[in-house]
Amino acid sequence: MRWLKRALLALLALCLLVAAAAWFYVQRVNPVHDGRLSLPGLQAEVRIERDAHGIPTITAGSDADAFFALGVVHVQDRLWQLETHRRIGSGRLAEAFGSAALDTDRFLRALGVRQMAQAQWARLPAESRAVLEAYSAGVNAALGQLKARPPEFLVLGVVPEAWTPVDSLAWAMMMAWDLGGNWRNELQRMRLAAALPRERIDELMPPYPGDAPPVTRDYPQLYRDLGLLRAPVRQAWTSLPALAPESGIEGTGSNNWVLSGARSATGQPLLANDPHLGLTTPALWYFARLKTPTLDVGGATMPGLPSVVLGQNARIAWGFTNTNPDVQDLYIEQVDPADATRYRTPDGSAAFETRPETIRVKGGDDVTMTVRRTRHGPVISDAAGLDDVSNPGHVLALRWAALDPDSDPIAPSLGMMRAATVEAFIAAAEGWVAPMQNMVVADASGHIGIVSPGRVPLRQPDNDLAGQVPAPGWDARYDWIGWIPAHETPREVDPARGWIATANQRITPPGYRHHLTHDWTLPYRQQRIEQRLAERAKHTLDDLGAIQADVKSLAAAKLLPWLKQARPAHTLADAARQQLDGWDGTMAGDRAAPLIHWAWQRALARRLFEDEVGESLFSKHFAGRSFQDALEGVLTRDDAWWCDDKRTPAAESCADRNSVALADALDELSARFGADPARWRWDDAHRAVSEHRPFSKVAALAPWFEVSVPVPGDTYTVDAMRVSLAGPEAQRYRAVHGPSLRALYDVADRANSRFMHSSGQSGLPWAATYRSFATPWAEGQTVPLWPAGAAAAAGGTLRLQAPVAP
Secondary structure (H helix, E strand, O other): OHHHHHHHHHHHHHHHHHHHHHHHHHHHHOOOOOEEEEOOOOOOOEEEEEOOOOOEEEEOOOHHHHHHHHHHHHHHHHHHHHHHHHHHHHOOOHHHHHHHHHHHHHHHHHHOHHHHHHHHHHHOOHHHHHHHHHHHHHHHHHHHOOOOOOHHHHHHOOOOOOOOHHHHHHHHHHHHHHHOOOHHHHHHHHHHOOOOOHHHHHHHOOOOOOOOOOOOOOHHHHHHHOOOOOHHHHHHHOOOOOOOOHHHOOOOOEEEEEEOHHHEOOOOOEEEEEEEEEOEOOOOOEEEEEEOOOOEEEEEEOOOOOOEEEEEEOOEEEEEEEOOOOOEEEEEEEEOOOOOOEEEEOOEEEEOEEEEEEEOOOOOOOEEEEEEEOOOOEEHHHHOOOOOOOOOOEEEEEEEHHHOOOOOOHHHHHHHHHOOOHHHHHHHHOOOOOOOEEEEEEEOOOOEEEEOOOOOEEEOOOOOOOOOOOEEOOOHHHOEEEEOOHHHOOEEEOOOOOEEEEOOOOOOOOOOOOOOOOOOOOOHHHHHHHHHHOOOOOEOHHHHHHHHOOOEOHHHHHHHHHHHHOOOOOOOHHHHHHHHOOOOOEOOOOOOHHHHHHHHHHHHHHHHHHHHHOHHHHHHHOOOOOOHHHHHHHHHHOOHHHHOOOOOOOOOOHHHHHHHHHHHHHHHHHHHHOOOHHHOOHHHHOEEEEEOOOHHHOOOOHHHHOEEEEOOOOOOOOOOOOOOOOOOHHHOOOEOEEEOEEEEEEOOOHHHOEEEEOOOOOOOOOOOOOOOOHHHHHOOOOEEOOOOHHHHHOOEEEEEEOOOOO
């Protein structure tokens, strides 16, 4: 027994040693929140007070020192997030994550984000350069003080590098990519052209309610005439990677609205904003406050950028939603059959611009590629598997407004943070290039307004493809001919109705002379916001918070009559109908009806559209769509063409397919949640999952790094928790996209203003503030934007100072 006792003592000693090492490591990684820290690059002392939630208030004697300190706190609390932002903007993910990230790197290198950021840096005015340099200096000074790296760096063997202003510009461009284009929809229509005529594609991907289909040319025939829809080519083009802007996915977007004093219980403006983005851990946003002689601003910052993107200063408050303009067009470029280094243009043959790229791959050999560019932009198909072997005659090039070198994201942001009036804010916004946003604003003088700034192309009147599908690059009628003048983008100030609201719906008034996009989001959230605003003459800030948390789905209510008409021969059919009795589309987490509805809608879309589109194409590219508008059209028309299953000899009716779809849904749900529909709950399946990059994909690490909470709502509720329909069954119906933050602003008394984002301030998984916001966020709670007195420093006070000269 003596050997056993010794073994146990040895094991205990080993455990104590491991615990001591872990404790020592954690202490070295934890940031300093109290005391003094000497950092080179400061002009004067800076005070950083953190409240109990870890939100810093930075007080500095100059703007440069404030942005320096913002870089410091971003390193202290979000260093790994900064690293991933840098690697995304530079196409260097494979260096850290291995071959799994190679395709993404190839695409990002082909896109040329880093090269364009460098070109933009060379043209920036002095003040914008100074802000970026001060922020970069703060990041790098904090990196120099690191005692130990956060756990992601250790596990992956990554060492952080010095930050540069170009890294910030590249990340700003990636946010524009995420929010500003329709190239994915263009590709989807092109894929469908191999299987369907244009009229049927317009039914599957309908225009905005009330609009006619914009494309007048028979593009499936165009592609056949060009030889682009032969089977090998079609197979290659349908293999393009799924790296696409969120705006290209149905039901996504954001909400904002602002009330004048006439509609406010305070007699002064109130403003609400909740931008919807992909959910990540840590959250995309980092809350902070900046105070200098020329700045007094607080709100949402983004690690990598020196600005308060959304927030409030002493005189105004503002919030964004995505306009989703059509600022991207794909062009089919015809390779010169006599010389593969050249391509066809309206004026004859021209040479591809080329540059070599080398991608380092962790655990593998370096990968080299030649990036090509045409007069329209980068050849993205080179990165997507479309080389000259699979398609020797044609490539796809992308024209994107944000890939121009004369963009300055810093100057407009500075102007907005410093603005004291609605008028000044709108004037500052005119320099904004991308992403185009619907910016609502209110000032302390009682004015409210909206402006939608951004660079949007002008297309020619005879462009019969309307930017909806890839166009022949050698035909000049599809070229852009300029930009909408900055002073002519949509705007409105002090409307008589006393409020302004946007939810990614059409924002242009009747008779507006310019085209912005055909890809407006279905207007269900906007309609519900307007319903709630109409419920009373005057609203409080709490009322606005209740509207943000609203989970009644007008989209579900639209389809509900057909769901109730389904009569499947299924043992659970009667029990399921009992759960639907009295249900009005409210997506409450404790109800079974939302779960039944979404399982039925998913099954119905597959039953109606998979046979016409093709099983492989549907599963690969369309399984994640709800097809809300397409389903409404088919069911309203009782469209026999879509409802008939082309794979069977029988002629199925829409009623037949409706009933079969509900049976499919009940089979799926009973297998997953049991045979008693009364025990099913929406939030058992519908959880908001905030992905950690990359440890969400590592089963042993995901519980420690990923944040997941049950949530109500769905794709089309004001509390927009988008329902995932594709992927493994265990992940079906979860939400990975939703309100990335919620903010409520009282312009007259900003002590009442409050906000919340989806995870927590810290990026260290053991920190109390790593996931402290997640449950309150899911429940619609908030924390003060401007805490009073000692509360602002409840989490510690750190003083930064320049090193003392010897």
